[in-house]
Amino acid sequence: MSQPDAAGAGAPVDEVDVADEVAGYKPPKEKTLEQILQADEDDAALKRYKATLLGAASEGAAVVLVEPDNPSNVIVKKLFLVVEGRPDTFTIKEGIQFRIRIEFIVQREIVTGLKYVQKTSRMGVTVDKMSHMVGSYGPKTELQSYTTPVEDAPTGMTGRGTYHVHSLFSDDDKKEYLKWDWSIDIKKDW
Numbered sequence: 001m002s003q004p005d006a007a008g009a010g011a012p013v014d015e016v017d018v019a020d021e022v023a024g025y026k027p028p029k030e031k032t033l034e035q036i037l038q039a040d041e042d043d044a045a046l047k048r049y050k051a052t053l054l055g056a057a058s059e060g061a062a063v064v065l066v067e068p069d070n071p072s073n074v075i076v077k078k079l080f081l082v083v084e085g086r087p088d089t090f091t092i093k094e095g096i097q098f099r100i101r102i103e104f105i106v107q108r109e110i111v112t113g114l115k116y117v118q119k120t121s122r123m124g125v126t127v128d129k130m131s132h133m134v135g136s137y138g139p140k141t142e143l144q145s146y147t148t149p150v151e152d153a154p155t156g157m158t159g160r161g162t163y164h165v166h167s168l169f170s171d172d173d174k175k176e177y178l179k180w181d182w183s184i185d186i187k188k189d190w
Helices: 033-038 044-059
Strands: 074-082 091-093 097-106 111-122 125-137 144-147 161-170 176-187
Touching (some): 074 161, 074 176, 097 111
Antiparallel strands (some): 111 125
């Protein structure tokens, strides 16, 4: 059982299919924060929307830098399983419902189309694969988060054991912010 390594260590996640494209979806062209702020300056509603999305950055404030030495626009700080009534854990009881929560920081520029992709295997066999569109986020000094929809843990004797998970956090421009391996243990009881 291991927690994700925020440094991105672990086996490559090449097997995770990042080509899960939504039919007809075309990612927007990459633009700087300055270009976005200057576009449509005469539209009051759009200005309010940008202010909501970007916070202080929309008022021409200095570039948001939380970790100046880190060149990444997205910094994943923590990934954990959310199980109602239980503390953070990577061991869960069979048959329970859980969610995955990712906490991250966005700095420097707006990030469009953040995506969380996960491939789960047991004894070398892929048993689950999922891709979640996380959304677009503006730079903020505060921690931002995404929680996946509810999932059900496997049940029964054959469902118990250690599952290896390959995860990837990327965006529309195919920039990989973090990819890592971790594991989850499914037990009969807590």
